[in-house]
Amino acid sequence: MVDVKKYFKKGELIPAIIQETGTNEVLMLAYMNEESLTKTLETGYTWFYSRSRQELWNKGATSGHLQKIVSIKGDCDDDTLLIEVIQTGAACHTGNHSCFFNDIEFNRG
Numbered sequence: 001m002v003d004v005k006k007y008f009k010k011g012e013l014i015p016a017i018i019q020e021t022g023t024n025e026v027l028m029l030a031y032m033n034e035e036s037l038t039k040t041l042e043t044g045y046t047w048f049y050s051r052s053r054q055e056l057w058n059k060g061a062t063s064g065h066l067q068k069i070v071s072i073k074g075d076c077d078d079d080t081l082l083i084e085v086i087q088t089g090a091a092c093h094t095g096n097h098s099c100f101f102n103d104i105e106f107n108r109g
Helices: 004-008 034-043
Strands: 014-020 026-032 047-050 055-058 067-074 081-087
Touching (some): 004 034, 026 047, 034 055
Parallel strands (some): 014 081
Antiparallel strands (some): 014 026, 047 055, 067 081
């Protein structure tokens, strides 16, 4: 089994980038603590820690928009995860497929 503790040496929460298998579209970013990462590894579905509610949540448990894990990769510093999923329905709570739909204008120089 994976040594979950190694990902939490710098803090109690780590960012988890959720990417859709096949399209490689970034769907969302959420945070995990040791317990949510352990549940994710045990169940094969994403579990996160809600910073606003201060509780665990299983993505899609109430909406049916589940995220089945395809792969999990840690970054070079062991403080961020990239999780590839099969997404059922929308990933975003707004109903959008991805949470990243707000364009920001910038000076292209």
